[in-house]
Amino acid sequence: MNLSFLEQEHLIAEFQDLIDLDSDGGTTSDIVIAEDRIDADVFAKLNASSLTLTDVIVELERRGLQPKGFYSDDAKRLQRCFDEEHEEYVETKRKEVRNTKIAEAEQKRERHKKALIENEVLEEKDEISSNSRLSEWFRLILARKCPSECRIDVNNIAARSLAKALWSDTRITAIDVSNMNLSDKSGAYLARALKNNNAIVKLEMDGNMFGPETCKSLANSLATNNSLTFLSIGSNLLTKSQDENDKGCIELLAHSLAKNSGLTCLSLWRCGIGLEGGKVICNAVSNNTNLISVEVGYNNFDSSDVLQMTRKLEANRRTRELRLSQEAELAKEQERATQDELKAKQEQQKEGKYQQWLEEQKDSRAESRRKTQECEQYEKQKEEEKKQQMEHVQKLEEERVKAASKKGKKGKKGKKGK
Numbered sequence: 001m002n003l004s005f006l007e008q009e010h011l012i013a014e015f016q017d018l019i020d021l022d023s024d025g026g027t028t029s030d031i032v033i034a035e036d037r038i039d040a041d042v043f044a045k046l047n048a049s050s051l052t053l054t055d056v057i058v059e060l061e062r063r064g065l066q067p068k069g070f071y072s073d074d075a076k077r078l079q080r081c082f083d084e085e086h087e088e089y090v091e092t093k094r095k096e097v098r099n100t101k102i103a104e105a106e107q108k109r110e111r112h113k114k115a116l117i118e119n120e121v122l123e124e125k126d127e128i129s130s131n132s133r134l135s136e137w138f139r140l141i142l143a144r145k146c147p148s149e150c151r152i153d154v155n156n157i158a159a160r161s162l163a164k165a166l167w168s169d170t171r172i173t174a175i176d177v178s179n180m181n182l183s184d185k186s187g188a189y190l191a192r193a194l195k196n197n198n199a200i201v202k203l204e205m206d207g208n209m210f211g212p213e214t215c216k217s218l219a220n221s222l223a224t225n226n227s228l229t230f231l232s233i234g235s236n237l238l239t240k241s242q243d244e245n246d247k248g249c250i251e252l253l254a255h256s257l258a259k260n261s262g263l264t265c266l267s268l269w270r271c272g273i274g275l276e277g278g279k280v281i282c283n284a285v286s287n288n289t290n291l292i293s294v295e296v297g298y299n300n301f302d303s304s305d306v307l308q309m310t311r312k313l314e315a316n317r318r319t320r321e322l323r324l325s326q327e328a329e330l331a332k333e334q335e336r337a338t339q340d341e342l343k344a345k346q347e348q349q350k351e352g353k354y355q356q357w358l359e360e361q362k363d364s365r366a367e368s369r370r371k372t373q374e375c376e377q378y379e380k381q382k383e384e385e386k387k388q389q390m391e392h393v394q395k396l397e398e399e400r401v402k403a404a405s406k407k408g409k410k411g412k413k414g415k416k417g418k
Helices: 007-019 029-038 053-060 071-129 132-142 156-166 184-193 213-220 242-259 275-286 302-418
Strands: 149-151 174-176 203-206 230-232 265-267 291-297
Touching: 007 071, 007 156, 007 184, 029 053, 053 071, 071 132, 132 156, 156 184, 184 213, 213 242, 242 275, 275 302, 291 302
Parallel strands: 149 174, 174 203, 203 230, 230 265, 265 291
Antiparallel strands: none
16 A cells, blocks of 8 residues: 555644654754853963053054053953953854854754664554554545544554554544544644534543643644534543643634634533633633533533633523524525515516417417418419410410401302402
8 A cells, every 4th residue: 555645744743743853963962062161272361461551552552442551451351351352252253152052953863763764654654554454444545435423443653654644644534533542643633624624513622641732733733724624532641740831732722713703613621721720711612602512521610610611601602502493594585585586487487488389389380371362463473374375375276266257258259250
């Protein structure tokens, strides 16, 4: 099976910040130690008192200063210049070393990251290739032939591959990865896929080992994803400690929830969220007009905050029911209007066909009358020609008879003369 999608640069770029990078590059302490060594490497400070008066005067004039002519005063002025120049020199060297060390550390870090990425891709390929069930799932996903609703059993390595496959998938609408003992990093990968995937509307992630990283990744994705309508992430300790970073992840999630316009159902059941986190979650839900169901049981929410959130959810449900009712009525009206328009069009077509039939009948009758007239005219013309022919024959006959009569009279006269 072709798994080249795992090597696509744009896909690697979207997930590379989730890769664990240990301190393989230069650290801050390395840079500080290198800076401290500068003092031993630079020249010692110049001592103005070791110079002659003539040298002191020359050095002052070279720096644009007017000597006073008294050795003691001029030497002190020059020493101050030497001290300032020495400090500037040392600081310049410190910056050079710092920049060099930072550049070296960054290069080392990039090489380390590249090696980790290559190793990650190899791990994912091996995991899929060695598991026939996973291979079949990925074949179906990549061919856009998998079921629209899926539960795909994956481990932490396969979860990364699944997240990358889901990044641009348009087939799957509901996916269940609950109770698979997946790590926080795996949850972060799966949540990252929602940043680009607009097909998934239902995601079940309950009962894993997801934590602050998953929470932060979800927050980032939900800031732009408005296609997901159902999210269940219960029984995951999203705040594993009271660390500020952990609490900050809940605040990030709350900020995204307040602006998200897609989610309608959210489960945060038994996620280890404390009073402070509960307050920001409840405040966020209270500012959301789309959520109608939020489960927050088995956390440490304040009852007053929960009551405020519940009232908002009930208001959202009433608004949603009213909107759906209005949309249904509007859909009916549009259907009626469509049917009326279709009926009117059919009547118009029927009337048009009838008028066309009348015109065709009119033309047919006109054509029939024309042919009848032509026939009558033709018959009349034939009768006229026949009449003329008979008159001509009659005239010829009369002329013949007349001629014969005249001839007979001449013959009689001839006989009488004899």
